[in-house]
Each structure stands twice: as structure tokens, then as C-alpha cells.
Amino acid sequence: MHDFKQAVKATGYIHRPLPLDNDRSFEKQQLEKEVIASRRRLTNSFENWQHRGRGEIKKTEETVTLLSAARYDTWPEGAAEDGDYINFGEVGAYLPIQKEDWTEFTQIKLDVSADCLNAVNPNITITLENDGEIKIPDIYNREGTHVINLEGQEQHTYVLDISNLPRDVVTGIRIFSGANGSYMNLKGRLSYTISKLFLEKNLHSTSAKGWQVPSKEIIFSHIGYHPDYSKxxxxxxxxxxxxxxxxxxxxxxxxxxxxxxxxxxxxxxxxxxxxxxxxxxxxxxxxxxxxxxxxxxxKVSTLKFDSIWKSLNFIFCERCGCPVHGIHGTCHEDLTVEYKGSLVSFNGGWHDAGDLSQQLVQTAEVTSSLFETAETVKDQPDLYLRLIEEGEWGIDFILKTRLDEGYRVTSAGITRWTDNRIGTMDDAVPRIHNSPYDNFLITGLLAKIIKSLPQDYAMKAQLMQVVKEDYHYALAGFQKTGFKHEPIFWEHTYNTSKSTFLATMAWTAALMYQLTEEEDYREQMTEWFDGLLSCQEQAGLELSDGTLLNGMFYRDETHKVFQHFNHQAREHLYALAFEEVLAASPKREKGDEWLIQANNYADYLDYLGQFTDPYPMYASGIYHEDEWQDKESFYKQHLLVDDEAETSYQEQLKQGIKVGEGLYIKRFPVWFSFRGNNGILLSMGKSAAVMGRILDRRTLLDKAHQQLQWMVGKNPFGQSMIYGEGYNYPQQYSVSSGEITGEMPVGMQTFGNEDQPYWPQFNNATYKEVWVGVAGKWLSLVADLIKSENKGD
CATH class of the missing domain: 2.60.40.10 (Immunoglobulins)
Known part of the structure; x- marks a missing residue:
């Protein structure tokens, strides 16, 4: 603890990145523990490799070198003309393989050195192709691809575990790197040399699928245990x-x-x-x-102290528009959009993920989490002030993206370091929307922040003005369009259901009433909350064991499709609506009825807590076998799906647990291209923490703690999903900025249509892509657990 505090202090309290600790990484242990039974060269000569993409390759008998400029003045062939979600192309080397069976081999080992100039995070990507019974890459181009973030430019040995990949009919292997721009638009060059490429059989290969514990290991919570709860x-x-x-x-x-x-x-x-x-x-x-x-x-504050600083470090390192020492300079100053004859800048906030895209809602949610956490650590001035400072960076972005009468600059799809010059070909054009839902959500997030601020906070009066105006714009927009939501699937709120919409509005109105005591807010709150409860299962569905299950929410009042999340997760908004509506109704006109329904929802959360025993991960929820037939809902929930998605939905359900006629519990969500459940389980953990605190239900508070444990070691692979926290943490898909202490990925996935955990070393998007939204949810859950602990004290 003392050494870590010194490390934090040495960064100026996270004004520079925390150093990386590779000694406890998965890759370090992988090399230390390997027992090589056999090996062979992948190819007798690198002269057989073929060039793909931009730039050129240079070959010798012993090496192949990838050479490319860091940026080009044209987009790669076949790319969208607007440059949305693309870089400048890739330079690659491809080795065709004559349908070889690699089943006896468990890993690929290679040496890589680099001579890059002004490249941000030198890295290479490896893709394995298999044409056997199971095809690799899969139909969503996720499986079989792995990014290696290089440990400096000197020659290092890297290992890639392929023991869990289909490899019975291998047809090719590709090694490439993206031309992604350069540091501060200085002239840049990519140069990677690959040598000593071997297939090996490692007797210490790691398990990557299923529930069973690795041989001779004890699976435990790396972040420890709370005295009052299960251990x-x-x-x-x-x-x-x-x-x-x-x-x-x-x-x-x-x-x-x-x-x-x-x-x-x-x-x-x-x-x-x-x-x-x-x-x-x-x-x-x-x-x-x-x-x-x-x-x-x-106590929570002891167990999670390091992780709060590390989460803050990750968020800080993802800042957009601000130089981050050792990672990037000032960036994306050319993200502008025309509005009423003027240009609006969109850099600021935090980069969304392993790519460099930007999402206003994501930044707003992270901002709220920073202030929420700050409120719980006022006894630690250094941490409190630093959280507030980072939160103010988020507030600045929320305010600068406000336009007129509810219009906002909302998102930009970008995966490259642009040249910062407005008007050149690499500019990205942000999107503008007037979305009542987004306006209600962001207003609620700001209202929650205001509620936590001291009276003498410098911007409090201005923020109050903003939330009053924005609530008015949200209400006016809602009165025109109702629950119709903006049909742009790149927005982070695209999958919003009517019940989530109602939960958000009721929560926001309740907060506004608490801030202003104006009766209109309470009346709207009550109307919308009653509407929300009409979307809740009240009577109960009969299960196979004869019990009734109620308390869960549907997507709307028709009760056709259950509410569940598969990527973007806002389950916690249901719990927050209960909390703030009850707090805003001291006379409790409907208090008894609302408390019954709150306890029903809590019962449902308790019910979902049993299906992954003895592991602590929440099951994703209850599903009905016919949900795929509601096409509007189905394609709102699942993005970029293939034609087989409707059939695959039914196959995925059968891998779950049948609990009633046509009813299934899925441990992991039904999902397709977008996989990874950390955001989901943290959102559910937040619901459990809130409901456990307001209803004094110990089992829910215990389960909330356990969601954090799952992420840091107490999972079937004994791995931490937070880089630098706990033990045995792997490299993640942080391709744009490199490995960052505190980075968190989208989360554990499944293989194909299965319903069991799958966590290969391969780190492609989305499952191992780092995501600031997960860090924000981590902070928010930790903050709520501290609140519960302080309430008990």
C-alpha cells in the first residue's frame, strides 16, 4: 500500500500515467511456466510470405519486415468515403498454408523488433485462418485475431496461446499493423521485423473455456473480501x-x-x-x-483504494483533446461539425474504448461516476480533489457539446490520430441529434452531480441553470416524439426500451424535484414511475418448480419481451428510479405499493444470483423463446448481426437453463458481434447495491461485492480483468494507446452459441477491448458499496 501511494504521488496524483507492472501479468507467467514438449518452424523461409495492403514488406531467409508510412492522404481501398471508423490502412504479410492440422501444437512463438518513428503505441496484429468444421475468423471477424502491444522497440519474444482455437485445417496466417497516424502529426514510419516464428506444444497450456478450475489452482478474489460478507x-x-x-x-x-x-x-x-x-x-x-x-x-475503502486510483488513471489516459505524457499529444482538434453556419469542436471528454471514438453519453456517465466516487472519499483529500478535477474535465465536454433547444453534438466514429488541421481529408465529422432520451439521461446525470456538490462549489449555479433548461428541452422533445428514439445505431443509447426510457425520466424528475422542490417535477415523476411499474411483472410467471417469478421488467407494458442487456447496460437505472422516487416522496402516498414492487425487483436480482454457482457472476436474465419474433425489438438490441441471428438466438437459448414453459435463464446474454459482459454485471451489481442499501437486504449487498471479485480473479481462469490490479492480468485490446494501468475490457465472452465463459488470450474487440464505460461503472459500484458501509457504521 505504501509503495503504491508513492507511485501515485510520483505521477503528480495522476497527472501522468501510472507505470505498468508487468511482473504479475499473464504474459510474464506464460513464459515462466511453459514446458515445451515439441516445436517446429512455422516456415522454413520468410521468402514465402506475401505482401498485403499498404507499404511494402522486405524478406530474408530469417526475417520479414513490415514497412509503411504512418498516414496516407487517401483512405484504403473499399473504405467508406466519410472515413467513419477507419484508419489509413494496414501493412501486412500473409503466409498461405496448405490445410495443415495444427491440433498437436498449443502456441505460436515469435520474436518482434521495431524501428518505428513517431508511432503511438507500436503494435502488430496476428490473424489465424482455419477452414475446418469451425471457421476462423468467424462470421463477425472476431475470433482468431490478436494484437500484441510491443514492450518497447527492442527485440522481444512473444507467445500466443492457440490451444483453445479451432486449428484442424489451417489455411493461412497474417501479421499486420495499422497505419493509424502519428504523434502530433510529425512524420511517422512503421517498421516491424518478425523472426524466429515457431509452432510449439506447451504442456502448461491454459484453459480458456468452461467453468472448471485450472489444474492445481485455487481460485480466489485477488481484491480480497469484506469482513461482513461471504468468503x-x-x-x-x-x-x-x-x-x-x-x-x-x-x-x-x-x-x-x-x-x-x-x-x-x-x-x-x-x-x-x-x-x-x-x-x-x-x-x-x-x-x-x-x-x-x-x-x-x-473494508471497502481498504480493498478498493488501489482500484479507484487505477480506474482514475485509465480514465485520465483516455482523455481526448489533452496531451497525455508518454501516450499522445493534443489530439482530435479537427473533430468539428457545422451548425447554423458555425463550426463546433468535439474534442474533449474521454476516448470511448480501444479505438479513439467519442461518445457524449459515455463521457457523461463516466463524469457522474467520478463525482459519485468523490463524494464517498472526502476523508482522503488527495483522492477527492483529483476525482473532482477529472470529473470537471467531463463536465466541460458536456457543456461544450450543448447547442440550442436540446440539440447536442453526440458522437464521432474515429480510430486514428488525425492531423489536427481543420479541412484536411482525415477530419471526422461528429453527429448532431436532438434526442429527448439522451437529454433526460444527461440532465439526470448532471442533477445527480449537483446534488453531491458543496454549496460553495464554483459552478453550482450555472449547472442548475443548465439542468433546468435541458429538462425543459427534453420534455418538449418528448411531448413531440414520445418514446420514439433516434434511429442511429452508433449512438450508445440506441437499444433503449420504453421501460428504460420511463425509468430514466422518473429518476431525472425525482432528482429535479429534490433540487428545486417544484411540484411539476414530482407530478411528472409519479406519472412516469407508474408507467414504469406497468412494465414490471407483478402477478408472477409460473416456473417448472411451481414457484412464481416476478419483479423483472419488460421492454414495455405489453410484456412481450423481457428487458435484458447484451452490451450497453443500464439495468441500474431501474434501481436508481426506485431509490430517488422513494426519496422524493416523503409522504409516501403510494409508498407501500412502491416498496412491494421494489422488493419484487430485489427478489428477481436474488433469483439471478444462483445460476453461476459457485462463481459470483450474475446471470444475464430471463428470456422467452419467442422474443426473436418481435423484429423491431430484436434488431434494436443486436447490432451488425448476420442473417443467421434469428436462428442463432434460438440455439443460444437452448444452451441456457430452462426454468418454465418457453422460459430460459441465460448465464451470459444472447449476443452476436458485440460480446463481453463486464458492463452488464457491474450494472446489475449496482442495482443490487442500491436495492440492498435502501431495502436493507444483505444478500444483495454481498452479491454486489462479488461482481467486483469476479472481475479480479474469482473466475474460472483465475485472471484479473483489470491491468495492474491483482494477479495474472493479460494484455487487452488497447491498440490505439497501449497498455494502461487500470484498463478494463468489455468483458468475458462465450464461444459461438454456448453459454459458458470463454476467455482466450486472443484480445480482439469487443470482448477484450478496453472501455472507459466499464471503469465508470466500477467506480459507481464501489461508491455505492462505500455508502452502504458508511450507513452501517
Whole structure:
């Protein structure tokens, strides 16, 4: 803890990036633990490689070098003329392979060196092609592609685990790199030399699919355990002959118990339960000679202290329009759009993800999370002030993108470092919309921020003026268009349902009433909240075991399609609506009725908590087998889908758990091109934390804690999904800016139509793409858990 505090201080309290700690990375352990049984050269001569794309390749017997300019004055062949979501092309080398069976090999090993000039994050990408029973790449071009962010430009050895990929009929391998612009538009060059390319059989290959624990490992929460809640770890019970485990502190046994046998729908496991231990401190678990690294038992503020700073570091490093030391200079000053005869600038806020796209709603949500977290750490002035400062960077972006009468600059699709010169070919043109939903949501986020601010905060009066105006514009727009939402699928709110719309409006109106005590807001709140509750299952659906399930929300009052999320996730808005509406109704005219429905929703969250046992991950929700037949809803929820999506939906449901006539629980969402569930489970964890706090339901608070544990180690692969936090964290798809301490990916995915976790080393988008929205949700959930803890104190 002391060393980390010093590291934070050395950055000027995150005014420069935190250093990377590669010693505990997946890749470091991968090389240290490998046991090579056999190997062969992938090719006897690099002379067989073929050039693809921009630039050129140079070949010798022992090497192939990719050479390209960093930018071009034309888009690559076949690209969209407007340059939306593209870079300047790729330089690549391709090796055709004559339908070889690589099943006996488990990894590819290669050496890479670079001689790049002014490149932001030197990297190469590898794509494996397989033409067997399972095709790679898949129909969404996700599987089989991996980005290696280079560790400096000197020669290093890199390993890629292919043991979990179909590789029975390999037809080719491609190595390439994107021409993505250059640092501050200085003349740039890409130069990558690949050598010593081998196929190897590693006897220590890692598992990447399924629920079972890796051999001879203890799966535990790297970020520790709270004294008041459950504390368990998981093993493969067949790996150990011992019948007991030990919990140790400073090499002294403080607790010993039997290893329990847990049989669930996901398999049979050994369960180490040490919930009885509540004394704060540093511990480790041991069975025979197998032991875990150290972990903490402690309060939320202790366990999550490092992760708050690291999340803040990741968000800061994704700043757009601001130089970030060691990553990029001032950027995207040429993101402008014409509005009423003038140009509006759109740089600012934070880059959305591993690419460089920009989303106003995403920035607004992250901004709110920063202020929400700041409110809970006022006893730590350095952290409090730094969170406020970063949040103000977000507020600046929200304000600069406001136009007139509800119009906003909303998003820009960009994956390149532009030249910062307005009027050249690489400019990206942002989108402008007047969306009542977005206006209600952003108004609510700002109102929530205002509610947390001290009275003497410098901008409080101005922010109050903004939310009053924007609420008026949102209401006026809604009265014209109703629940019709902007049909542009690149917007982050595209999948919004009527019930989510109502939850957002009721939540925002409740906050406005609390800020102003103006009766109009409370009347609108009540009307919209009653409308929301008409979208909730009240009577109950009969399940196969004879019980009734209620409390879940549908997409609208027709109760045809359940509300669930597969990428963008705002489940927490239902809980926030309950919280703020109840807070805004002290007389509780409908209080008893609303509390019953709040508890019904809480019951549903409790119900979803059992289906991934003994792991802590929330199941994604309940589905009906006929939902795909509601085409308008289906194609609103699922973007860029192939023609087979409707059939695939039905196949994915059958991999779930049937709980009633036509009813299924899916552990992971039904999804297609966009996969990864961290945002989903953190949103659900936020709902659990809010409902647990306002209804005093301990099981929900426990489950909220456990969603964080899943992300940092307590998953079937024993990996942390936060780079630099915990142990065994892999490189992620952070192709534009490089690896960043605190980066978080979109999340765990599934393979094909299966309903079990899949987490290969391959780090393509979207599942391993870093995403500031996940960091924002992490902060928001941590903040709510601190609130619950303080309430208990």
C-alpha cells in the first residue's frame, strides 16, 4: 500500500500515467511456466510470405519486415468515403498454408523488433485462418485475431496461446499493423521485423473455456473480501487428495476447515469457505503445497483504494483533446461539425474504448461516476480533489457539446490520430441529434452531480441553470416524439426500451424535484414511475418448480419481451428510479405499493444470483423463446448481426437453463458481434447495491461485492480483468494507446452459441477491448458499496 501511494504521488496524483507492472501479468507467467514438449518452424523461409495492403514488406531467409508510412492522404481501398471508423490502412504479410492440422501444437512463438518513428503505441496484429468444421475468423471477424502491444522497440519474444482455437485445417496466417497516424502529426514510419516464428506444444497450456478450475489452482478474489460478507475460494476437487484447507496469516494457521464438495449445473467443485473470519489483515490460502498469493480482508475503502486510483488513471489516459505524457499529444482538434453556419469542436471528454471514438453519453456517465466516487472519499483529500478535477474535465465536454433547444453534438466514429488541421481529408465529422432520451439521461446525470456538490462549489449555479433548461428541452422533445428514439445505431443509447426510457425520466424528475422542490417535477415523476411499474411483472410467471417469478421488467407494458442487456447496460437505472422516487416522496402516498414492487425487483436480482454457482457472476436474465419474433425489438438490441441471428438466438437459448414453459435463464446474454459482459454485471451489481442499501437486504449487498471479485480473479481462469490490479492480468485490446494501468475490457465472452465463459488470450474487440464505460461503472459500484458501509457504521 505504501509503495503504491508513492507511485501515485510520483505521477503528480495522476497527472501522468501510472507505470505498468508487468511482473504479475499473464504474459510474464506464460513464459515462466511453459514446458515445451515439441516445436517446429512455422516456415522454413520468410521468402514465402506475401505482401498485403499498404507499404511494402522486405524478406530474408530469417526475417520479414513490415514497412509503411504512418498516414496516407487517401483512405484504403473499399473504405467508406466519410472515413467513419477507419484508419489509413494496414501493412501486412500473409503466409498461405496448405490445410495443415495444427491440433498437436498449443502456441505460436515469435520474436518482434521495431524501428518505428513517431508511432503511438507500436503494435502488430496476428490473424489465424482455419477452414475446418469451425471457421476462423468467424462470421463477425472476431475470433482468431490478436494484437500484441510491443514492450518497447527492442527485440522481444512473444507467445500466443492457440490451444483453445479451432486449428484442424489451417489455411493461412497474417501479421499486420495499422497505419493509424502519428504523434502530433510529425512524420511517422512503421517498421516491424518478425523472426524466429515457431509452432510449439506447451504442456502448461491454459484453459480458456468452461467453468472448471485450472489444474492445481485455487481460485480466489485477488481484491480480497469484506469482513461482513461471504468468503469462499474454489478448486477442482479431483486435483487434491487433501480434505482440509488452511487460511494463514504471516505463515501462521488462523483457520482450518473441510473442503466442501459443491455440485451445481456448472459442474462439481471443491469449495473453501472461510466466511467465519472477520479480522482485517493480509491472508493466504493453502492446500498441501499449493497456496495463493496474499489477499486482504477489510473494508471497502481498504480493498478498493488501489482500484479507484487505477480506474482514475485509465480514465485520465483516455482523455481526448489533452496531451497525455508518454501516450499522445493534443489530439482530435479537427473533430468539428457545422451548425447554423458555425463550426463546433468535439474534442474533449474521454476516448470511448480501444479505438479513439467519442461518445457524449459515455463521457457523461463516466463524469457522474467520478463525482459519485468523490463524494464517498472526502476523508482522503488527495483522492477527492483529483476525482473532482477529472470529473470537471467531463463536465466541460458536456457543456461544450450543448447547442440550442436540446440539440447536442453526440458522437464521432474515429480510430486514428488525425492531423489536427481543420479541412484536411482525415477530419471526422461528429453527429448532431436532438434526442429527448439522451437529454433526460444527461440532465439526470448532471442533477445527480449537483446534488453531491458543496454549496460553495464554483459552478453550482450555472449547472442548475443548465439542468433546468435541458429538462425543459427534453420534455418538449418528448411531448413531440414520445418514446420514439433516434434511429442511429452508433449512438450508445440506441437499444433503449420504453421501460428504460420511463425509468430514466422518473429518476431525472425525482432528482429535479429534490433540487428545486417544484411540484411539476414530482407530478411528472409519479406519472412516469407508474408507467414504469406497468412494465414490471407483478402477478408472477409460473416456473417448472411451481414457484412464481416476478419483479423483472419488460421492454414495455405489453410484456412481450423481457428487458435484458447484451452490451450497453443500464439495468441500474431501474434501481436508481426506485431509490430517488422513494426519496422524493416523503409522504409516501403510494409508498407501500412502491416498496412491494421494489422488493419484487430485489427478489428477481436474488433469483439471478444462483445460476453461476459457485462463481459470483450474475446471470444475464430471463428470456422467452419467442422474443426473436418481435423484429423491431430484436434488431434494436443486436447490432451488425448476420442473417443467421434469428436462428442463432434460438440455439443460444437452448444452451441456457430452462426454468418454465418457453422460459430460459441465460448465464451470459444472447449476443452476436458485440460480446463481453463486464458492463452488464457491474450494472446489475449496482442495482443490487442500491436495492440492498435502501431495502436493507444483505444478500444483495454481498452479491454486489462479488461482481467486483469476479472481475479480479474469482473466475474460472483465475485472471484479473483489470491491468495492474491483482494477479495474472493479460494484455487487452488497447491498440490505439497501449497498455494502461487500470484498463478494463468489455468483458468475458462465450464461444459461438454456448453459454459458458470463454476467455482466450486472443484480445480482439469487443470482448477484450478496453472501455472507459466499464471503469465508470466500477467506480459507481464501489461508491455505492462505500455508502452502504458508511450507513452501517
Amino acid at each position: 469462499t475460494a474454489i478448486i477442482n476437487h479431483e486435483d487434491f487428495t487433501a480434505t482440509t484447507f488452511e487460511l494463514k496469516r504471516a505463515d501462521q494457521v488462523v483457520f482450518q476447515a473441510e473442503i466442501q464438495k459443491a455440485s451445481t449445473a456448472n459442474g462439481t467443485f471443491g469449495l473453501l469457505d472461510f466466511s467465519a473470519i472477520t479480522e482485517p489483515g493480509s491472508y493466504y490460502l493453502q492446500i498441501d503445497d499449493i497456496k495463493t498469493p496474499d489477499f486482504q480482508i477489510g
